[in-house]
Amino acid sequence: MLKILTSIAVIATLLAACSVPSYRLDVQQGNAIDDDKVAQLREGMTARQVAFLLGTPQVQGTFVREDRWDYVYYKRPGRGATELRRVSVFFDRGRVARIEDTRPPTAPDG
Structure with a gap:
């Protein structure tokens, strides 16, 4: 009877779980990269000026390359496409x- x-x-638990819409959390990691600041x-420019504009980089040089700062932004919304950007x-x-940006430049409005 117990079985x-x-x-x-x-x-009953499994059926109830299937009928309730699930909520998916937004996952956001890294530096929020502002297009206006990247355009500047x-x-x-000096490293201090770059840090003033973009903040502290996610990855600031390594023992292999100390002349490179990487700003990485990753966002996976609960619904929709994942956004990944690296400057x-x-x-x-x-x-x-030199500056490398994974987002292509936008055309000026006009």
């Missing part, structure tokens, strides 16, 4: 030498 009651309880980056700033002698 039958346990089975009924398990089946210029070659020749890499390369330095040469303490100044910005």
